[in-house]
Amino acid sequence: MTEEPQMIDVRLGRIVIQDGLAHQYIYLNEEDGRRGFPIVIGNNEADEIHRVVHEEEPPRPLTHRLCYETIQALGAEIKRIDIVDLRDNTFFAHLVLQDKNGETTAVIDARPSDAIALALRARCPLRVAAHVMAAAVSDDDKSGSGEAE
16 A cells, blocks of 8 residues: 655645736645745636636636536535646646545546646645655745735
8 A cells, every 4th residue: 555645735826827828827835835836737727727716707617617516516525636746847636536425535637737726616725745845846936925816
């Protein structure tokens, strides 16, 4: 049986959206604000994260809301999001679902951007493996504890 790595609670620090670019950035910070790191994400995911942070809903459900509501309709909820690895400058995440009894029912591989968009909608914890935090943070990249934009 594999031992679970040490996990660090993080939160969305900020979203950086720049018009005309094919990718955007989000910054995750430790709960205490000491360390943080950026993740490059796509425009759709950045737009969804921005919508959730600003409590804006489009008139019809887009993909992340559809996925979230499907999970709920099936009697599950998102327990937490874990960013579990960083390989070749690519982050890997798990979406952890639980049933109404609080039992973990599924651990699903996910892109961190999609998982974070769902976590913000579900208001569930975000965690990063300690080894991922150590690899993602450099001395020159100490992200501040600013609020999400």
